[in-house]
Amino acid sequence: RYILLYDWSETEAREAAFSTVVIVSALSLCVLAVILMYAIAGRLTLGLKTLASRVVKGRGDTPFVQPDMEYELLAVALALDAAEMRQTELLTRERDFSANLSHELRTPLAGIRSDAEMLATNEALPVGARRRAARIITATDSTTQLAESLLLLAREARPQLLEAVSVADATRNAWVGIQSQSTKQVELDLQIPESAVLQADSALLQLVLRNLLANALRHGEGIGVSCVLEGSRLSVQDRGPGLPEGDPDQIFQRFLRRGQKPGHGLGLALVKHICTACGWSVRAFNRPGGGASVEVDFGAAASP
Numbered sequence: 001r002y003i004l005l006y007d008w009s010e011t012e013a014r015e016a017a018f019s020t021v022v023i024v025s026a027l028s029l030c031v032l033a034v035i036l037m038y039a040i041a042g043r044l045t046l047g048l049k050t051l052a053s054r055v056v057k058g059r060g061d062t063p064f065v066q067p068d069m070e071y072e073l074l075a076v077a078l079a080l081d082a083a084e085m086r087q088t089e090l091l092t093r094e095r096d097f098s099a100n101l102s103h104e105l106r107t108p109l110a111g112i113r114s115d116a117e118m119l120a121t122n123e124a125l126p127v128g129a130r131r132r133a134a135r136i137i138t139a140t141d142s143t144t145q146l147a148e149s150l151l152l153l154a155r156e157a158r159p160q161l162l163e164a165v166s167v168a169d170a171t172r173n174a175w176v177g178i179q180s181q182s183t184k185q186v187e188l189d190l191q192i193p194e195s196a197v198l199q200a201d202s203a204l205l206q207l208v209l210r211n212l213l214a215n216a217l218r219h220g221e222g223i224g225v226s227c228v229l230e231g232s233r234l235s236v237q238d239r240g241p242g243l244p245e246g247d248p249d250q251i252f253q254r255f256l257r258r259g260q261k262p263g264h265g266l267g268l269a270l271v272k273h274i275c276t277a278c279g280w281s282v283r284a285f286n287r288p289g290g291g292a293s294v295e296v297d298f299g300a301a302a303s304p
Contacts, residue, residue, distance in 0.1 A: 161202075
């Protein structure tokens, strides 16, 4: 009788080594796959970040599609270029329409005003007829301002020419223009140093001041209007009932009117529009002593 002995330890060692190799290889492949996945995702993410940055800054004259762009990003870039072209065409048509409409509106309105002025100064006409002619002049001026406001709100209001403007003189000029159209003479409390100068587009500044002062005059119950400059902040204050409860910034919404006061609800919306374009900030609040205040902060554009 014979007994055969076999040393199984060597086989077990080879099996253990083989298992170790398989496990290590599998783990290595997993690690390599993760690294490759992150590398590919990082490349795509970098491309998306670059494309997103160009979208935020604007492409200028260079299209979003680039020769070395990955296929995955190419479809997105092509869609962005097409959208940019459509937007450019729409803006061009809008600017042309605004320019044509502005001309077509101003020409007949100027003719109506000229004829009304001749009638208002014609002493041969009865007093009642001359008064009606004066009302036509006032209505024509109001319509002209409304048309200009609508056109300016419809397009981007960018400063054209920055120049040194006296804040006190600009405010006085705006007030004179408003008072000439008002039936009630109201006192303006001007607290602006004569040396205060603002680097701004004088035409846009006049629109802001005119609408702020007209709003204060309309809602100030005819008591008086104050215009105060403190540092870079110009506040136009009235002595009326103040702003209604709720969010005071609602008064900058288009076509929003307070109570039964006259107007179209565009003045303060236009102020907000211009201030945003010029880099200024504007806010409204109720004064502790009564009345409302609309404050424009000119920032670095103001100098004492």
